[in-house]
Amino acid sequence: xxxxxNIGIIGIGTVGSGVVNMLTEHKELLKAKVGLxxxxxxxxxxxxxxxxxxxxxxxxxxxxxxxEDPSIDIVVELIGGLEPARSYIIDAISKNKAVVTANKLxxxxxGFEILKLASxxxxxxxxxxxxxxxxPIIRVIRDALIGNEIKMVRGIVNGTCNYILxxxxxxxxxxxxxxxxxxxxxxxxxxxxxxxxGIDSAHKIAILSFLSFGADTRxxxxxxxxxxxxxxxxxxxxxxxxxxxxxxxxxxxxxDGISLRVHPVMLPKDSILAKIDGVYNAVxxxxxxxxxxxxxxxxAGSKPTASAVVSDIVDTARSxxxxxxxxxGFSFLPRITKPNIVDISELQSKYYIRLExxxxxxxxxxxxxxxxxxxxxxxxxxxxxxxxGKTVPIVIMTHISKEKNIKNSLKLIxxxxxxxxKPVMVRAVDNETQWSKRRYGx
Amino acid sequence: xxxxxNIGIIGIGTVGSGVVNMLTEHKELLKAKVGLxxxxxxxxxxxxxxxxxxxxxxxxxxxxxxxEDPSIDIVVELIGGLEPARSYIIDAISKNKAVVTANKLxxxxxGFEILKLASxxxxxxxxxxxxxxxxPIIRVIRDALIGNEIKMVRGIVNGTCNYILxxxxxxxxxxxxxxxxxxxxxxxxxxxxxxxxGIDSAHKIAILSFLSFGADTRxxxxxxxxxxxxxxxxxxxxxxxxxxxxxxxxxxxxxDGISLRVHPVMLPKDSILAKIDGVYNAVxxxxxxxxxxxxxxxxAGSKPTASAVVSDIVDTARSxxxxxxxxxGFSFLPRITKPNIVDISELQSKYYIRLExxxxxxxxxxxxxxxxxxxxxxxxxxxxxxxxGKTVPIVIMTHISKEKNIKNSLKLIxxxxxxxxKPVMVRAVDNETQWSKRRYGx
Numbered sequence: 001x002x003x004x005x006n007i008g009i010i011g012i013g014t015v016g017s018g019v020v021n022m023l024t025e026h027k028e029l030l031k032a033k034v035g036l037x038x039x040x041x042x043x044x045x046x047x048x049x050x051x052x053x054x055x056x057x058x059x060x061x062x063x064x065x066x067x068e069d070p071s072i073d074i075v076v077e078l079i080g081g082l083e084p085a086r087s088y089i090i091d092a093i094s095k096n097k098a099v100v101t102a103n104k105l106x107x108x109x110x111g112f113e114i115l116k117l118a119s120x121x122x123x124x125x126x127x128x129x130x131x132x133x134x135x136p137i138i139r140v141i142r143d144a145l146i147g148n149e150i151k152m153v154r155g156i157v158n159g160t161c162n163y164i165l166x167x168x169x170x171x172x173x174x175x176x177x178x179x180x181x182x183x184x185x186x187x188x189x190x191x192x193x194x195x196x197x198g199i200d201s202a203h204k205i206a207i208l209s210f211l212s213f214g215a216d217t218r219x220x221x222x223x224x225x226x227x228x229x230x231x232x233x234x235x236x237x238x239x240x241x242x243x244x245x246x247x248x249x250x251x252x253x254x255x256d257g258i259s260l261r262v263h264p265v266m267l268p269k270d271s272i273l274a275k276i277d278g279v280y281n282a283v284x285x286x287x288x289x290x291x292x293x294x295x296x297x298x299x300a301g302s303k304p305t306a307s308a309v310v311s312d313i314v315d316t317a318r319s320x321x322x323x324x325x326x327x328x329g330f331s332f333l334p335r336i337t338k339p340n341i342v343d344i345s346e347l348q349s350k351y352y353i354r355l356e357x358x359x360x361x362x363x364x365x366x367x368x369x370x371x372x373x374x375x376x377x378x379x380x381x382x383x384x385x386x387x388x389g390k391t392v393p394i395v396i397m398t399h400i401s402k403e404k405n406i407k408n409s410l411k412l413i414x415x416x417x418x419x420x421x422k423p424v425m426v427r428a429v430d431n432e433t434q435w436s437k438r439r440y441g442x
Numbered sequence: 443x444x445x446x447x448n449i450g451i452i453g454i455g456t457v458g459s460g461v462v463n464m465l466t467e468h469k470e471l472l473k474a475k476v477g478l479x480x481x482x483x484x485x486x487x488x489x490x491x492x493x494x495x496x497x498x499x500x501x502x503x504x505x506x507x508x509x510e511d512p513s514i515d516i517v518v519e520l521i522g523g524l525e526p527a528r529s530y531i532i533d534a535i536s537k538n539k540a541v542v543t544a545n546k547l548x549x550x551x552x553g554f555e556i557l558k559l560a561s562x563x564x565x566x567x568x569x570x571x572x573x574x575x576x577x578p579i580i581r582v583i584r585d586a587l588i589g590n591e592i593k594m595v596r597g598i599v600n601g602t603c604n605y606i607l608x609x610x611x612x613x614x615x616x617x618x619x620x621x622x623x624x625x626x627x628x629x630x631x632x633x634x635x636x637x638x639x640g641i642d643s644a645h646k647i648a649i650l651s652f653l654s655f656g657a658d659t660r661x662x663x664x665x666x667x668x669x670x671x672x673x674x675x676x677x678x679x680x681x682x683x684x685x686x687x688x689x690x691x692x693x694x695x696x697x698d699g700i701s702l703r704v705h706p707v708m709l710p711k712d713s714i715l716a717k718i719d720g721v722y723n724a725v726x727x728x729x730x731x732x733x734x735x736x737x738x739x740x741x742a743g744s745k746p747t748a749s750a751v752v753s754d755i756v757d758t759a760r761s762x763x764x765x766x767x768x769x770x771g772f773s774f775l776p777r778i779t780k781p782n783i784v785d786i787s788e789l790q791s792k793y794y795i796r797l798e799x800x801x802x803x804x805x806x807x808x809x810x811x812x813x814x815x816x817x818x819x820x821x822x823x824x825x826x827x828x829x830x831g832k833t834v835p836i837v838i839m840t841h842i843s844k845e846k847n848i849k850n851s852l853k854l855i856x857x858x859x860x861x862x863x864k865p866v867m868v869r870a871v872d873n874e875t876q877w878s879k880r881r882y883g884x
Binding site: 018022023026029030033128134135136139140143144145146147148149214270272275287288289290291292293294295296297298303304306307310311314315 | 464472585586587589714730731732735736738739745746749753757
């Protein structure tokens with residue numbers, strides 16, 4: 001139909017169904033806002049079949065029925081993964097179709113290639129659904145804060161990890177117990193490694209970084225650590241010291257480059273990010289004019305992600321509405337520069353360290369000697385229980401120290417006969433918004 | 443210049459200077475993002491003169507030099523107030539110029555008239571700077587959550603009140619002391635009534651309401667109360683009961699209409715909104731697909747507001763860039779409906795009530811008798827000190843009650859000989875996100 005924006009959806013999962021429902025339920029509202037009706041005309045899936053047909057939507061199994069259909073204006077890719085998703089998107093853009101995707105893995109690795117092609121073709125590409133579902137963080141950074149030089153983006157961007165950390169702390173349970181529960185409830189994947197090892201957060205921080213800094217940063221540039229070695233005890237010790245532990249993704253612009261990293265952080269327990277619990281996500285963006293701004297919402301789920309995909313469809317539809325008249329679409333291409341990535345070893349922070357060591361005379365002296373010779377001064381040393389000859393936890397907070405000195409010390413400490421497990425280390429911050437100023441001596 | 447977006451600014455205050463600085467500092471960045479350079483070519487002010495001229499900007503005193511200049515694409519109105527700002531904007535739109543304004547008073551009263559004219563003319567109008575400066579809340583509601591039916595918007599939208607309440611609580615000071623300090627520091631106006639009486643918040647909630655609900659709601663539809671009758675004692679009693687008091691603006695869609703109101707609210711002290719202190723603003727938006735989302739940032743100030751105005755300039759410039767080719771611009775016109783406004787007397791809530799009463803036998807019985815005969819049951823009654831024959835505070839928390847019953851009771855209680863001051867009443871909520879479901883029996 002000439003006077004309709006026709007949409008084809010590749011991949012029918014929970015998000016795809018959510019998109020169809022939202023477009024159907026709010027059909028009149030959206031028509032009023034776009035100027036033309038939005039109509040899903042085709043959906044394809046190789047694995048899934050609808051129980052009953054939906055009026056006006058033809059179902060198929062072959063993605064190229066959508067990509068090569070001249071009547072389709074917008075191709076929505078919701079199958080996820082690198083291939084064949086990448087080829088579908090590249091081929092759709094090559095056929096001058098607008099593309100909307102929620103594929104964080106793909107965008108975090110091939111975002112630049114895709115946006116470059118889209119820009120050359122004058123074709124809009126939306127990927128709001130790829131980061132923090134219900135929080136419109138892509139649009140905020142791309143449009144709303146557009147006049148700002150972004151200094152830092154950081155946040156809780158993986159709901160599974162946040163759910164696990166929240167449960168561990170509230171219910172005094174260990175990581176594996178909570179993970180197993182979360183898996184049986186469907187809150188975590190059977191293979192949870194993408195989430196709990198920090199990889200998913202690293203994908204998202206790569207995307208937020210290239211949007212914020214207009215720089216060619218990708219997943220491979222992000223240093224990441226997960227939450228698998230944290231115990232309930234660590235969360236409780238942290239709390240007793242005035243902190244909550246959260247897994248943060250962080251992208252910040254420094255004098256000499258960009259630092260991209262994902263790792264657990266001890267945040268002051270009264271700070272906003274420390275209060276974000278369960279499946280909620282929160283992203284803090286610091287612009288040079290706005291100062292710090294924070295965005296909070298549900299990070300995943302069929303409905304919040306559908307909301308993100310639909311907002312992209314509307315944005316895209318508006319520019320198609322214009323393009324139908326001008327033959328030239330709006331496109332977004334960040335300035336492509338390859339920045340210097342500052343290594344994690346350059347980080348400066350306070351550090352929480354927990355050791356499991358045999359309680360005997362001379363142990364603390366040996367440990368503090370190693371820290372001292374690495375220029376690390378200790379703020380607290382808490383030996384929780386005293387059981388001469390048994391293994392006891394020793395909890396240490398350092399003053400601000402260099403990451404490379406910490407890691408050197410831990411390597412030496414690990415080799416001590418009296419230390420029985422790999423030490424646990426968590427970086428700590430005291431002041432929420434001033435954090436980035438203190439590190440790297442900047 | 444044909445290949446430039448030319449901007450004229452009416453009103454040179456702190457925001458105007460911020461806008462010029464931002465456009466100058468980030469000139470290249472913005473040019474890359476818009477596709478054309480953005481150039482301020484004229485600024486006018488009747489009261490203010492620049493000490494030294496700015497290259498490329500002609501200065502004047504007559505606003506119609508901008509409004510009637512055919513080379514100007516975007517008119518930025520930053521003088522505030524109803525007239526002559528309204529006429530300038532109407533005349534600019536009538537000359538097919540795009541308009542950007544940060545004028546909350548004007549938009550809260552004449553927003554519909556202005557948007558209607560703009561829509562007929564196909565001219566874009568931006569007003570991001572009118573609500574919550576550094577928080578891009580207009581764009582979030584208008585674009586990012588576009589597929590959602592918005593159920594509720596509420597938030598801390600007046601930085602002056604939030605600063606005063608924060609200071610009162612943290613420094614154990616009374617309202618008048620803190621207000622005087624804030625005035626001498628320039629954080630509050632000499633005539634602070636617009637802020638502390640809740641009027642400014644009511645302007646903003648009127649704007650957020652018409653954006654969220656696409657309904658013709660204006661300032662006159664908003665019930666408002668300020669913070670002038672709150673004492674340090676009220677904030678401390680509330681805290682002891684587990685709450686912080688914040689001035690909230692609230693717009694919510696109910697079964698039988700829309701409720702628009704501004705009044706102090708007791709929020710659970712662990713909730714996100716309760717943690718927003720000082721000059722920060724926070725707005726919570728509940729969409730049917732996203733669920734609750736929260737947006738936090740600086741609500742006022744030259745730089746955050748300049749950021750909002752510049753994001754409107756960019757958005758507007760992009761549509762002009764299109765319009766130069768299509769002769770048709772994008773415009774935003776909410777569905778104009780006149781909704782039923784639900785009266786505040788229909789509210790159901792818990793209520794905190796503080797009375798100053800003479801401590802003598804029978805006083806509590808008389809007071810609780812009045813509540814009882816109005817169907818109000820009391821959760822706590824705290825008589826803070828005992829001084830037979832002297833005036834003492836009595837703090838009461840009710841169970842969920844009807845506002846009209848509370849107000850009837852207070853009228854009767856006020857007339858008791860033993861009650862020496864007008865009672866203070868603050869509405870309380872226990873569950874942050876579930877709040878709206880509980881009231882109105884909905």
